[in-house]
Amino acid sequence: MLPKDYADQNCSIARVLELIGERWTVLILRDAFFGVRRFADFAEHLGVPRAVLTDRLRTLVDNGILARRRYSEQPPRDEYVLTDLGVSLWPVLYAMSQWGEAHLSAGGPRRVFRHAACGTGLDAHGFCPRCRTAVPAPDVVMDDGPAAPARDNRVSRRLTVPRRLLTPLAD
Amino acid sequence: MLPKDYADQNCSIARVLELIGERWTVLILRDAFFGVRRFADFAEHLGVPRAVLTDRLRTLVDNGILARRRYSEQPPRDEYVLTDLGVSLWPVLYAMSQWGEAHLSAGGPRRVFRHAACGTGLDAHGFCPRCRTAVPAPDVVMDDGPAAPARDNRVSRRLTVPRRLLTPLAD
DNA sequence: CCCGGTAAGTTCATTGATTGAACCGATGGA
DNA sequence: TCCATCGGTTCAATCAATGAACTTACCGGG
Structure with missing residues (x-):
C-alpha cells in the first residue's frame, strides 16, 4: 500500500x-506461516517483483517481525523466519x-485449520472447540478444504498438507 | 499499496x-466502526486526499462492505455506513x-473495548470473559485507555467516549 | 578448464498510484 | 449579496510498482 506512513x-x-500494510507484505507473512523461508521461494510463489520483495523483507526484519538467518556459509545463503513477534501476528492473518x-469462497473453504494436539477444526476465532483453548500458530495444522485450489507451481507442490504451521518447506 | 489485484x-x-488491502481502506473501515459516516469527516479525520477517498469509498460500496445512503434531499447529501458484511469484518480490525x-504501545492501551451488556473488558480474542461469549461489533463499547491520545481535531473531539461501535457521530 | 545451474539479489526504464492544491455546483444563513 | 458547508472532480508533480536484464558467488559435471 502506500507511502507507508x-x-x-x-x-x-x-x-x-505502517508495519504490515504495504502491498505484498501480508502475503509474505502468510507464506512465512506456511513454511516458506527463502527469497526465491517467496518470489516464485507470490509473483512479486524481486525489488519489491527485497524491500519488504528488509522492512519486516528491521521491525523485528522476521529474522534473517544464515543457513549456508559456502555459498552464503540467508533465509527469513518469523520471530516470536511475527508469530504473534497469526490472529490477524487467521481473521482475514x-x-x-x-x-468470498463459494463451495466451502479452500483451507482448514486444526488443533495439532487433538485434530479438531478451529472455530472462527481460532479456538479449539474441544479443548476450549486458544490455539497459537505453532499448534495449528493446515489442511486442504473442499474448495482447495490446484497446486500449479513448484512451491505450491512443496507446500504439502497436512502441514503444521511454521514447518519449513522440504526441498 | 497497490495496483490492487x-x-x-x-x-x-x-x-x-483485494477488497480491503489498498492504502487507507482499513483506516476508513476503522472510522466507520467508530461512527464516522460523512465524506468530509473521513477526509478531515484521516488526512486522506479527497480523490483517494472517493475511490476507496466507491470500491467498498461496489463490494458490499459499505452502503451509500441519502440522509438529506435538500441539499442532496449521502453518507456511508457499514453493511452487515462490513460489520462482519470487525474481528480483522480488532485483531490488528x-x-x-x-x-507497539508503551504505557498501556490507547483504547479499550468492553462488552456493552456487562461492562467487562474484552480479551485479546474479542470474547467477554464474564459472559463467555464472542461479542459482535454492535455490542462493543469503546473507551479511552491509559495511553489515550489527545483529541487534536474536530472529528476526534466529536468522537466522544464511552461510545458504542457504529453509533453515528453527533454534529 | 569450461559450461550450466542455483540462490539472492541489484539496476533501470516504463507504467501506474498517490498527493495536494485548486476548482465546482448546490444550498443555507447572515 | 457574500460567505460557508458538503461532496465531490481535475490536474500536475511526485512517488511506488513492475518486469526484464544483469550481477556475484558458488557448485557440479564433463
Whole structure:
C-alpha cells in the first residue's frame, strides 16, 4: 500500500498498518506461516517483483517481525523466519482468512485449520472447540478444504498438507 | 499499496486483500466502526486526499462492505455506513488493534473495548470473559485507555467516549 | 578448464498510484 | 449579496510498482 506512513499516529491500527500494510507484505507473512523461508521461494510463489520483495523483507526484519538467518556459509545463503513477534501476528492473518472463506469462497473453504494436539477444526476465532483453548500458530495444522485450489507451481507442490504451521518447506 | 489485484487468486487472504488491502481502506473501515459516516469527516479525520477517498469509498460500496445512503434531499447529501458484511469484518480490525496495543504501545492501551451488556473488558480474542461469549461489533463499547491520545481535531473531539461501535457521530 | 545451474539479489526504464492544491455546483444563513 | 458547508472532480508533480536484464558467488559435471 502506500507511502507507508500514516500521520494519524495515535491509533494502534494505523501503527500496525505502517508495519504490515504495504502491498505484498501480508502475503509474505502468510507464506512465512506456511513454511516458506527463502527469497526465491517467496518470489516464485507470490509473483512479486524481486525489488519489491527485497524491500519488504528488509522492512519486516528491521521491525523485528522476521529474522534473517544464515543457513549456508559456502555459498552464503540467508533465509527469513518469523520471530516470536511475527508469530504473534497469526490472529490477524487467521481473521482475514476466516472472513474470506466465509464470504468470498463459494463451495466451502479452500483451507482448514486444526488443533495439532487433538485434530479438531478451529472455530472462527481460532479456538479449539474441544479443548476450549486458544490455539497459537505453532499448534495449528493446515489442511486442504473442499474448495482447495490446484497446486500449479513448484512451491505450491512443496507446500504439502497436512502441514503444521511454521514447518519449513522440504526441498 | 497497490495496483490492487493479486494474481495468486487461490488464497482467501489474497482475495480479502483485494477488497480491503489498498492504502487507507482499513483506516476508513476503522472510522466507520467508530461512527464516522460523512465524506468530509473521513477526509478531515484521516488526512486522506479527497480523490483517494472517493475511490476507496466507491470500491467498498461496489463490494458490499459499505452502503451509500441519502440522509438529506435538500441539499442532496449521502453518507456511508457499514453493511452487515462490513460489520462482519470487525474481528480483522480488532485483531490488528490488539496486536498493536500489545506490541507497539508503551504505557498501556490507547483504547479499550468492553462488552456493552456487562461492562467487562474484552480479551485479546474479542470474547467477554464474564459472559463467555464472542461479542459482535454492535455490542462493543469503546473507551479511552491509559495511553489515550489527545483529541487534536474536530472529528476526534466529536468522537466522544464511552461510545458504542457504529453509533453515528453527533454534529 | 569450461559450461550450466542455483540462490539472492541489484539496476533501470516504463507504467501506474498517490498527493495536494485548486476548482465546482448546490444550498443555507447572515 | 457574500460567505460557508458538503461532496465531490481535475490536474500536475511526485512517488511506488513492475518486469526484464544483469550481477556475484558458488557448485557440479564433463
